[in-house]
Amino acid sequence: MSNTKTERMPVADELEQKASEMTVGNGEEDIVDPWNVTSASAKGVDYDKLIKRFGSSKIDDKLVERIERVTGKPAHHLLRRGIFFSHRDLHFILDQYEQKKPFYLYTGRGPSSEAMHLGHLIPFIFTKWLQDTFDVPLVVQMTDDEKFLWKDLTVDEANRLAHENAKDIIACGFDINKTLIFSDLEYMGQVPEFYRNICQISKLVTFNQVKGIFGFGDSDCIGKIAFPPVQAAPSFSSSFPHIFNSRKDLPCLIPCAIDQDPYFRMTRDVAPRMGCLKPALVHSTFFPALQGAQSKMSASDPTSSVFLTDTDKQIKNKINRYAFSGGGATIEEHKSKGGNCEIDVSYQYLTFFMDDDEKLEQIRKDYTKGELLTGNLKKELVAILQKLVREHREKRSKVTDELVKQYMTPRKLAFHY
Amino acid sequence: MSNTKTERMPVADELEQKASEMTVGNGEEDIVDPWNVTSASAKGVDYDKLIKRFGSSKIDDKLVERIERVTGKPAHHLLRRGIFFSHRDLHFILDQYEQKKPFYLYTGRGPSSEAMHLGHLIPFIFTKWLQDTFDVPLVVQMTDDEKFLWKDLTVDEANRLAHENAKDIIACGFDINKTLIFSDLEYMGQVPEFYRNICQISKLVTFNQVKGIFGFGDSDCIGKIAFPPVQAAPSFSSSFPHIFNSRKDLPCLIPCAIDQDPYFRMTRDVAPRMGCLKPALVHSTFFPALQGAQSKMSASDPTSSVFLTDTDKQIKNKINRYAFSGGGATIEEHKSKGGNCEIDVSYQYLTFFMDDDEKLEQIRKDYTKGELLTGNLKKELVAILQKLVREHREKRSKVTDELVKQYMTPRKLAFHY
Numbered sequence: 001m002s003n004t005k006t007e008r009m010p011v012a013d014e015l016e017q018k019a020s021e022m023t024v025g026n027g028e029e030d031i032v033d034p035w036n037v038t039s040a041s042a043k044g045v046d047y048d049k050l051i052k053r054f055g056s057s058k059i060d061d062k063l064v065e066r067i068e069r070v071t072g073k074p075a076h077h078l079l080r081r082g083i084f085f086s087h088r089d090l091h092f093i094l095d096q097y098e099q100k101k102p103f104y105l106y107t108g109r110g111p112s113s114e115a116m117h118l119g120h121l122i123p124f125i126f127t128k129w130l131q132d133t134f135d136v137p138l139v140v141q142m143t144d145d146e147k148f149l150w151k152d153l154t155v156d157e158a159n160r161l162a163h164e165n166a167k168d169i170i171a172c173g174f175d176i177n178k179t180l181i182f183s184d185l186e187y188m189g190q191v192p193e194f195y196r197n198i199c200q201i202s203k204l205v206t207f208n209q210v211k212g213i214f215g216f217g218d219s220d221c222i223g224k225i226a227f228p229p230v231q232a233a234p235s236f237s238s239s240f241p242h243i244f245n246s247r248k249d250l251p252c253l254i255p256c257a258i259d260q261d262p263y264f265r266m267t268r269d270v271a272p273r274m275g276c277l278k279p280a281l282v283h284s285t286f287f288p289a290l291q292g293a294q295s296k297m298s299a300s301d302p303t304s305s306v307f308l309t310d311t312d313k314q315i316k317n318k319i320n321r322y323a324f325s326g327g328g329a330t331i332e333e334h335k336s337k338g339g340n341c342e343i344d345v346s347y348q349y350l351t352f353f354m355d356d357d358e359k360l361e362q363i364r365k366d367y368t369k370g371e372l373l374t375g376n377l378k379k380e381l382v383a384i385l386q387k388l389v390r391e392h393r394e395k396r397s398k399v400t401d402e403l404v405k406q407y408m409t410p411r412k413l414a415f416h417y
Numbered sequence: 418m419s420n421t422k423t424e425r426m427p428v429a430d431e432l433e434q435k436a437s438e439m440t441v442g443n444g445e446e447d448i449v450d451p452w453n454v455t456s457a458s459a460k461g462v463d464y465d466k467l468i469k470r471f472g473s474s475k476i477d478d479k480l481v482e483r484i485e486r487v488t489g490k491p492a493h494h495l496l497r498r499g500i501f502f503s504h505r506d507l508h509f510i511l512d513q514y515e516q517k518k519p520f521y522l523y524t525g526r527g528p529s530s531e532a533m534h535l536g537h538l539i540p541f542i543f544t545k546w547l548q549d550t551f552d553v554p555l556v557v558q559m560t561d562d563e564k565f566l567w568k569d570l571t572v573d574e575a576n577r578l579a580h581e582n583a584k585d586i587i588a589c590g591f592d593i594n595k596t597l598i599f600s601d602l603e604y605m606g607q608v609p610e611f612y613r614n615i616c617q618i619s620k621l622v623t624f625n626q627v628k629g630i631f632g633f634g635d636s637d638c639i640g641k642i643a644f645p646p647v648q649a650a651p652s653f654s655s656s657f658p659h660i661f662n663s664r665k666d667l668p669c670l671i672p673c674a675i676d677q678d679p680y681f682r683m684t685r686d687v688a689p690r691m692g693c694l695k696p697a698l699v700h701s702t703f704f705p706a707l708q709g710a711q712s713k714m715s716a717s718d719p720t721s722s723v724f725l726t727d728t729d730k731q732i733k734n735k736i737n738r739y740a741f742s743g744g745g746a747t748i749e750e751h752k753s754k755g756g757n758c759e760i761d762v763s764y765q766y767l768t769f770f771m772d773d774d775e776k777l778e779q780i781r782k783d784y785t786k787g788e789l790l791t792g793n794l795k796k797e798l799v800a801i802l803q804k805l806v807r808e809h810r811e812k813r814s815k816v817t818d819e820l821v822k823q824y825m826t827p828r829k830l831a832f833h834y
């Protein structure tokens with residue numbers, strides 16, 4: 001790998017450096033790290049502040065326009081609506097694409113529970129769009145080792161959950177010829193280059209640094225302390241010699257929720273010292289819990305979200321009962337004062353899942369004016385979610401163990417050099 | 418694995434616990450950890466004190482007799498002469514052997530330089546005797562990852578040195594049907610069970626603990642902090658499913674120099690919590706540097722030891738020039754006052770390498786009385802070392818890359834169930 005290439009990625013290193021020391025929030029600030037998302041404000045996390053603190057860049061209208069221009073396709077609604085709101089070096093990836101040079105996508109999932117919820121689907125829905133639009137290969141990391149280390153799970157159970165969750169990911173429709181899904185616990189024992197890269201990263205990061213970035217303490221187990229390089233390593237194409245024909249210099253684009261950024265700030269910090277390219281990123285906001293935007297959803301609280309295993313009836317009940325409403329307390333009040341879309345969870349969910357822009361805008365206007373009642377807004381959402389979950393369930397039911405095995409076998413992926 | 422088996426290994430857990438907090442020496446005590454051996458005394462490390470501090474047990478005459486009785490063979494001179502001087506749970510291993518139950522040997526080497534020296538050979542000479550005497554399989558860990566993390570080496574260079582050093586180990590004559598040599602950097606990517614065990618160990622050890630045991634600090638890289646479980650994992654037979662036919666409950670005996678004990682105190686601490694057997698150990702004293710017993714030899718100082726690549730002439734020169742003498746300053750003084758075998762490095766080396774007990778005892782007597790001159794003592798040693806190194810070099814020259822590959826391929830080893 002040439003240094004020229006490394007230098008081609010423009011980065012405000014100092015800012016990044018500072019930001020990594022600031023991840024663990026103080027009383028005033030939102031806390032956003034891979035294990036905690038807590039906001040001081042009832043409106044939820046202040047994403048503009050987060051961009052400043054993390055040292056990333058906003059995805060603005062100009063950038064969305066450039067994506068459309070470069071790909072010749074309309075931008076995904078998750079992009080247009082500011083749900084993927086922040087990035088690092090996305091311009092570099094677009095430059096690559098314009099020059100017909102290849103890159104790859106990397107995203108992941110921590111398999112801590114059998115049933116995934118709607119929020120878990122967001123990065124995969126967007127990643128599928130990226131794969132289709134840019135025609136690039138994708139690696140999906142199942143961090144079963146992480147879940148073993150952080151949760152009260154056995155190694156076998158964590159690995160089993162990785163396979164179960166892989167079925168949901170496959171059901172999102174990723175191209176089998178361009179997609180590798182891998183479990184850390186398995187892949188580590190299949191491809192020596194993965195551990196090699198982990199060693200190289202681990203040599204360049206001190207305990208002091210992971211303390212600052214992730215908030216680890218002296219009484220944390222050393223497994224946790226050793227984990228960040230495991231999530232960092234797939235950012236380097238050399239971790240996938242079978243997949244990328246031993247190419248070590250393929251640029252990487254990582255779509256993920258913003259809480260995963262600390263891992264990749266660390267990765268970007270060590271990359272040049274390893275002679276590697278810094279991965280580029282696109283960050284999403286958090287999918288709100290049914291109870292409101294203050295926190296991420298919890299897979300362990302069944303009333304906090306809609307699960308991909310919920311029945312039509314369960315979906316209807318959950319939305320009607322638990323989805324926090326920004327509407328008036330009474331029909332009269334609603335009609336006179338109107339509803340508040342900013343805090344209305346059902347409306348928020350529509351921004352994630354309704355692809356019809358015009359209809360969404362009409363709903364926003366009508367609800368804000370009080371012309372659309374909360375019940376009707378919820379009805380609209382219930383129908384969309386029921387359809388989405390039903391279709392997902394159908395697709396997932398067709399994913400056999402054999403197919404999972406195929407997706408999870410390290411092999412050369414088809415892509416244009 | 419049943420708890421009964423775990424409980425069968427009698428251990429003073431509290432003592433171990435205490436000892437692990439005491440590894441990092443204070444001003445008064447010898448410092449003995451995997452990276453530092455420094456003695457406060459000119460006589461070198463006080464091994465009796467070390468046994469107390471580490472909480473291990475002395476190998477006394479009674480135990481040596483038991484080994485001879487159980488195996489029906491004379492004890493190796495490294496055992497008879499107190500060079501392997503300390504143990505943990507060796508009685509349990511002898512019980513196993515008496516009951517015709519299998520166990521395996523585990524030892525290792527940190528490949529930091531091309532040329533190994535005499536001191537590096539000691540554990541392998543003894544391990545070969547153990548393998549032959551007990552007819553048991555052996556796994557040899559080449560910690561190329563450790564050397565990459567601690568030294569100014571690339572991953573490739575560390576891995577290359579692992580292969581070079583493997584040739585020296587093979588030249589010691591280990592039975593290919595009963596011996597696996599493995600490089601961490603390679604084996605990690607071959608056998609998922611290795612990483613699984615590493616994860617399990619890593620979950621049970623805190624940063625505070627490795628700080629106490631190994632003296633790590635906040636500015637150490639997380640690679641170092643993550644390493645101890647890598648050296649611990651081969652203590653569990655489940656790390657070698659191919660080798661041991663997926664048997665998870667094979668007891669392990671580790672021959673090593675006492676400075677490696679901190680790794681295995683940690684291992685023994687976590688073993689019961691993993692439902693695994695604690696590994697048993699036999700510890701050796703340090704092979705003295707030519708300049709004297711105060712410290713271990715350094716592979717980076719060519720005058721500190723005899724290397725396995727030294728010529729006859731180099732060996733002769735090194736012993737004559739650098740081997741610290743316990744003899745008189747002049748011939749007259751030597752003849753009148755006699756020599757001091759306790760501090761005479763050439764005599765010490767003879768205890769390691771001369772197998773004839775009677776002749777050694779005669780030399781000791783004659784030298785102590787001043788009847789044997791230093792020059793003659795050294796001549797005796799030079800001849801033995803020249804023969805040993807010459808024979809080693811011949812055997813090593815016959816070790817092909819293909820043979821190394823065979824030894825380093827995970828495969829079923831022959832042993833009696």
